[in-house]
Amino acid sequence: MKNGKITQLAVPAGVVGIILLLVVPLPAALLDVLIAVNIIGAMVVLLTTMYIRKPLDFSVFPSLVLVMTLFRLGLNVASTRLVLRDGYAGEVINAFGHFVVGGSLVIGLVIFLILVVIQFVVITNGAGRAAEVGARFTLDAMPGKQMAIDADLNAGAIDDDEARRRRSEVAAEADFYGAMDGSSKFVKGDAIAGIVITIINLVGGFVIGMVQRGMSAGESIETYSLLTVGDGLVTQIPALLMAVATGLVVTRATSDDDMGTLAGSQLTQSRSALMIAGVAALVMAAIPGIPKLPFVLVGALLLVAAQRIKGGENAATRASEAEEAASALQPAAETPEMLIEQMRVHALEVLLAPDLVDMVGGSADQDLLGRVKALRRKTALEMGYVLPPVRTRDSVDLPSATYAIRLSGVEVARGTAPRGRVLALGEGLDGLPGTTVVEPVFGLPGKWIALELRHSAEMAGATVVDRVSVLITHLSSVASSHADRLLGREDVRVLVEGLKQTNPSVVEELVPGLLSLGEVQRVLQGLLAEQVPILDLGRILEALTLRAKVSTDVEGLVEAARQAVADVIVDRHREEGVLRVLTLEPATEQLLLESLRPGEHGTQLSLAPDRVEGLLEALRARLEQVESTGRQAVLVCAPAVRPALRRVAALAVPRLPVLSYNEVTGTSLTIETVGAVGVGHAITA
Structure with a gap:
């Protein structure tokens, strides 16, 4: 049988076995084995939590807490049955009752109560609170995370498969923290059950010893109470390990390293802290009455560790200085190829102020270069041409938090992306502190707010966009509007x-x-x-x-x-299967046809300036009237006049597509006329 099949059957069989523990008597030898499994299993779970990189790597933990808790309670019932029936519950419990606590009932009870206090008052309460807060904030952040995924998908930074994977991860994270909030209650209830079972065993054993077995009060207490304390200890120790594991999971932050590696690197990152602590230990050793050896030993170890960190830093500094000196001594070889490369004008460039360089090389979804790569792929799949490589470099000439987009060496757009902030778009942002701006692509009012206020802005109904997305959206708009030049x-x-x-x-x-x-x-x-x-x-x-x-x-x-490709053109402009069109009044269209003249760059409209202005004003007014209803429209005209009219219309309303009758009538779709454009007596026959 394969390992997967064994695991698949072992878990359900184990749960059924735990249920049987509650009703079927066990021999003492088998109970010893199960107690060992309980203690070592809890230790394995605790060590596993120290090596995970993020909580979701151990997503089965909430269910595991429930199973392990039920297992311990089953062992409690089985051991209680043996203690009260036979006055003997195996060698493990006997060892904990006599050897571990020295055969003293008082010592055993004190140790047991200390473990209960540590678990119940300190660890379980803290883990429960951390799980509750984590679940609350995870659920509150879900809408914002979903919107961020949708924004990245619309911007072309990720594909559909990656978006589905991220949505699943967000849902799994919410489910995990919700389950952790509930599983912390299992740990808390386990501690309470341990206390109650121990009290019952103490009273029940004392009564059985004196009434049924004819023991004296002292003999009854010595026999049953020590076994009860031993039983409580062997079940309370793994319960404490599981409580610590729960606390580690709910307080674990996502990182690229395990807990031991992070703790080692972060505790030794400050040489001054280690030196001060070492000196403090030596000073404490000098206090009269304080034992010298422990504090001297600890202080010496800290000073040695601080010196080793200093030596490592000095070695790294010397190596860096040597490398810089060697590079400075080497003459710069300005070959013709290098000069030609420096002279080359790039089709598309993004210049970043020095404080924006951190946008390059960040996380997978916040790396500017990775997002540019996704933008090139999106452009290729949607428009059919490959966007030229985008050169990204820093520029000390730019103001702080500013970026600039260049086309063939000429700046065509500029924007801001302050470090440590996100852009909130929408209404109702007056109550949030930040810099008010106008979004450069769509002209929407917005405000750059601190990262900590992101949730508040989302709750206020604003759309929050990270600064890399702002830059990529701006770059995409520039590339789209200058696609012919690229x-x-x-x-x-x-x-x-x-x-x-x-x-x-x-x-x-x-x-x-x-x-x-x-x-x-x-x-x-x-x-x-x-x-x-x-x-x-x-x-x-x-x-x-x-x-x-x-x-x-x-x-x-x-x-x-x-x-x-008329069907493709029409498909890009229709909404819900309907193409809304503006037409020209017959007299206006006739005069435009009569005014056509051939030119060097195609046909031109030979009209007086006041007539051109009247036509553009009429187009602008009609388009704004349609857009005020939340709809989009295209202008349809005769095929002969379309190229010339489009060039003129682009001067005032570049967002208005101009199509010919042939392009519209050649496709099968619903056409809705939303207005006719005329200029009254501004254009007369």
Whole structure:
């Protein structure tokens, strides 16, 4: 039978055996074995709690406490039966009653009462309170943790599997601390039961000895009382070990090391503390009447330990100084390759103020570099192109708590992310201390608050975002709005070569016979400029092949590509299966068609400035009217006027998508007209 099968059957069989202890008499020899198992088992549990790195590593502990408590109570019943019936309960209890306490009833009772006080008053009460507080704060923090997971998922920092794993871990943590709160009551009840059983055994043994066995009062007390004390000790010791294990689990903080390693490293981190303690021990040894040897020995050990720490620090300092001196003596080899690398302009850069460098290399979900990697993956899967590597470096020129985002060496965005703070977004933040700001991407009012106030902000209904998420969201917005500039010629070559592996005929027919790689790049840039994904590159290149046989005009090629992926464009803008559209009034649309003129960068609207301003004002007013109802809308117009109108509309309402009739009518969906845009007599025929 495999080990897994044995374990699976052993636990239920053990629980059934514990129940049998309550009703079936046991021989004394078997009771000795079970008492040994009880003591050593409790010791194993205690040692295990010292080597776990986080409480959830020992998630079975609450159930184990219940089983071990029931086991001890079963042994109490079995031993009581033997003591009262035979006046003998095995060698282990006999040894504890005579040898361990020296055969003295008074000493045995004192030791037993001391153990009970230690367990019941000190350890059990403290562990119970820690478990109660831990359960309360864990349950209170659950909504915030769930929101943080959702924020990371939406930002692309984690995938669905990781989000599910984190949610399960949060739920398991809440269940664990709730169970620990209950299991601490088992330990407390166990201590009370031990006292009651001991009192019953003392009284019952005294009565049985005198009434049934004809013993004198002294003989009855000597025989039964010592056995009762021994019985109490052999069950109280493992109960004390389990109480200590409970306290260690509920007070254990999550870390990367076990308790012994942490205690050793943290207690020896201060040489001054050890030296002061050592000197204090030597001073106490000099006090008249105080024994010299113990304090001198302890003081000497502390001073030796402090000296060893000093020696280690000096060695590390000398090694560091030697390394710095050696590097300073070596001349800096400024090779042409190094200079070229320093001269190179990076497509995308993030500059951090010196006090924000800690954002790089933090925990898995708070590491800036790891989140940038997740952002690149998210962009590739959603938009169809690979975001160029993001260079991250510090800059002493930036103010404190400030970061800057550069595009091709030019700063395009700037924000703040104060150290030790989180951004609370929403209303009702007036009562919280902090710096009031406007969120850089969505323009929401917010406040940078201390980490300790995160729970208070969440209870007030605010959405709390960590500073790495703020920076990544800002970087994602910049990359999205400048996607056309970030798509380089080499990126297009890689995309085309990748498509050639699966669809070679499309690529070979188009490039370079009909279009050059540069012309394909301009088309893809035109799509990305309007947030159109280029994931379906095969369909896009097929449409370009057909259009290029007629004309290689870039504007016409972009419109042909848009028509090919019209379903994707429409799907990005519909809400709950409905596409809400704004249209142009017939007179306005007719005049725009008549005003079209060819230009170097595509068709242009040849209108007077006041007429352009009137058109933009009408578009802005209509869009704000729709957005005030919590809905989004797109502008639909004739295919011929769409490119020129989109360029004009981007000047005033860049968030307004402009689609053509062909793109909308080519898909099967529900269309809801939410308004018609006209400029009255600002535009007349």
